[in-house]
Amino acid sequence: xxxxxxxxxxxxxxxxxxxxxxxxxxxxCPEGVNYALDPKAMREEGLQFWAAFHEERAVGCGAxxxxxxxIAEVKSVHVLEDMRGxxxxxxxxxxxxxxxxxxxxHALVLETGSAQCPGxxxxxxxxxxxxxxxxxxxxxxxxxxxxxxxxLPLRRAA
Numbered sequence: 001x002x003x004x005x006x007x008x009x010x011x012x013x014x015x016x017x018x019x020x021x022x023x024x025x026x027x028x029c030p031e032g033v034n035y036a037l038d039p040k041a042m043r044e045e046g047l048q049f050w051a052a053f054h055e056e057r058a059v060g061c062g063a064x065x066x067x068x069x070x071i072a073e074v075k076s077v078h079v080l081e082d083m084r085g086x087x088x089x090x091x092x093x094x095x096x097x098x099x100x101x102x103x104x105x106h107a108l109v110l111e112t113g114s115a116q117c118p119g120x121x122x123x124x125x126x127x128x129x130x131x132x133x134x135x136x137x138x139x140x141x142x143x144x145x146x147x148x149x150x151x152l153p154l155r156r157a158a
Contacts, residue, residue, distance in 0.1 A: 002059075002088060004095045007051035009042035009061070014051055017058045018042075021078035028119030030146045037063070037076045047075065048099070052092055059083040062092040064100055067109070067139065072100045074110040077123070089126055097130075101154045108152045109138050116146045124148065 007014060018039050042049050042063055052060035060079040064072045074096055079088045100108055110127065113120030132150035137143045 001054070002091055003053045004050050004092060005053070007049055007058075007061075009039040009049045009051075009063075011051075014039075014058050014061065017051065017061050017078060017080060020080055021061065021076060024078065024119060028113055028117045030116070042076065049076075050092070050095060050099075052079070052088060054083065054088075060088050060092055062096050064096055064103075064108075066103075066105070070104070070106045071138075072103070072105040072108055073139065074108055084122075089123070090130070093126065093130055097152065097154060106154055108132075108154060109135070110150050111137075111141055111147050112150070114146055114148045124150075127152075 009018060022038065041047075044065075046066045047063055049063040050061065051058050052062075060077075060083065062077040063075040065075050066072050074093070077089060077092055077096075079092070097108060110132070112123050112127065115121075127150050130152065132152045135149050135151040137147070137149050138151075141147065141149065
């Protein structure tokens with residue numbers, strides 16, 4: 001069973017997950033377009049960080065950063081390599097969308113690696129399967145061939 005809960009990204013039990021996240025981004029993103037947050041940045045105001053635990057072992061993470069116009073940005077979703085293929089990234093993404101809806105956001109946006117960054121193929125496939133659509137760069141991001149930007153409108157159940 002997976003337990004996803006709010007967490008402090010500086011907590012020692014999350015070190016392995018966040019280091020793996022940083023290594024993955026460094027290995028698959030060209031210099032200058034690596035937007036993976038470090039633990040200090042994950043504690044910035046307006047950002048909420050969740051960790052996924054399996055049998056009390058931290059195995060994944062994801063965050064939401066509130067934007068000014070009713071939109072939240074999905075940040076730093078990562079699952080440890082030995083836990084991949086079990087639907088955990090999907091569970092984290094669904095959890096983030098539920099939290100965003102509960103907080104009153106009407107859309108989610110994200111930046112991820114383009115086809116030039118093959119380490120992000122599975123992530124893009126998941127986001128597409130969840131209904132995210134490609135969009136223009138947003139916020140402080142600049143258009144770059146190594147990045148793609150995606151958006152998901154959030155709909156509340158009737």
